[in-house]
Amino acid sequence: MQTKRSTYQNRWLPYCLLAPQLIITLVFFIWPASQAVKSSFERTDAFGFKTTFVGLSNYARILSDPSYLNALGRTAIFAVSVTVLSMGLALLLAVCVNRVLRSAKFYTTLLVWPYAVAPVVAGVLWWFLFNPTIGLLPHVLDWFDINWNHRVSGSQAMILITIAAAWKQISYNFLFFLAGLQSVPKSLIEAAAIDGATPFKRFWSIVFPLLSPTTFFLLIININYVMFDTFGVIDATTGGGPGQATMTLVYKVYTDGVAGLNIGSSSAQSVLLMGIVILLTFIQFRYVERRVNY
């Protein structure tokens, strides 16, 4: 691949141009992350006076803690449901919009809007819609004899955060799927039509395989999103409850560290969470990517 090389008169200029981004990364990412790694090996007493180095004992304690392992399991369910739901619906919408000849731009704009909504706001929005006392949807569900109360039912709370988290991500996935669909050459579809493939078959045997790089990319992005960015959604809707029913890994980091002031355990959890995401991404690149490039 050819790369563009710029030449600068002043040798400090490129560093100055890079500096803002570097400083932001250092202050808001590298420094807190290294602090987290450091404090994951320490224990602070209840009043914050004394900090002692405890080695791996924070990690050992987390990994033998049933509530952590439960959170791990729930996060896995949450991640899979959100990813499948948001990618599935996004693909469906993208296929629909791609078939529309007129006003496709209009639909695209509308469908992209939710992405501009902050996670917390998205959470609040769904919290209102599903609110057992004032919400619209529980009222509707009541007609079907479904008693909706996510404050009591753990599985309903899980459904709520899944919908709220997926809703926001659909927009993002939709944009990428639409771009992917539009880059599939029309003549391939025509050739498949002449080759006797039904529209359904054409999609699954030609279009979908050609979309696989997009799908793969979105898979990684979505899993990262679920692991980290769904904090706001959970915080605004269920706050991890009822009980521990919607306590995902990222929310547990917050609960144990900020609310429970157990900095050592919380730091160790955040390091583990990062490790899990890195591992997942690595596995995906290692084993999936080589199948998706044709």
Next chain:
Amino acid sequence: MASITLEGIKKTYAGGVQAVKGIDLAIEDGEFVVLVGPSGCGKSTLLRMVAGLETISEGTLKIGDRVVNKLEPAERDIAMVFQNYALYPHMTVYNNLAYGLKNRGFKKPAIEERVRKAAKMLEIEEYLQRKPRNLSGGQRQRVAMGRALVREPAAFLFDEPLSNLDAKLRVQMRVEIKQLQRRLKTTSLYVTHDQLEAMTLGDRLVVLNAGKIEQVGTPMEIFNRPASMFVAGFIGSPAMNMLPVEYLATRSADNLLDDLPAGTDIVGIRPDDMHLSAPSAPHLVVDSTLELFEAAGAESHLYVRLAGSEQPTVIRTGGGEPPVNEGETLRFYIARSALHPFNRESGQRTG
């Protein structure tokens, strides 16, 4: 195997733009017909209508005895070779060929047999397990052909299949397509903008211009007797020279031009009908200035400016040295029988 009949086929796009303005054409069973014309003349649209990729606004299209206006492409029993080949990039060559057969419910052994047969015919057996991206342009072209003929359809449709190849490969594939069609005797409709490709491939040519047929005929009929000034200018390279009758009348001493058909005000002369030595038949004599001599090996092109006229004109001669130096006077002779009479206003041949 089937004939293809077009009756009053029209294509009108939303907004009232007419791309194809009423085409009547009967393609016989086993015939190789080439649609040729400049870009935007509607030839690709016409082909895509036959394929079923564009709806037919008006008219009747028959393949064999069936009216296929409303049928899906797959039900029309045709195969198409696309300009960009449209090979499925994620499938091996074998699967590219087998895809259409699988969709039609062929059994595995039957697919295997047909794919092998087609691959052998096109000499792509070695590449069956490769993906299209690992093939050269010419090999991809063959795979695209293979995908068409493996299904043994009633008709082949070609949409400028050679335009993505380099000049040498284009000539080679042209010959192969012709030989293949001779062997299979499958009705073929071929679209191109290249008049040489059209001349060499087609049993019959259909010259299209602005959505209408200008002329239908065998390549030599069209070359020898172009029906309009458009066809005269489009078929043959270098293009036919067009000279006003008044000018030629001033150049010919005797009354050679008196028997031109009524309405003739311009005559076409092929560059190779202008000779440097006088023929024995009745002829015109024209003096000119040689402006540029172009040697192209077996033939040479002489760009001349006619005396007493600003009209640039091309003469084609056999190869060799220029008869006179550039800038000097060149006399050439045109046999009376080589004149193609046209009417400038209607653009049509007068006789």
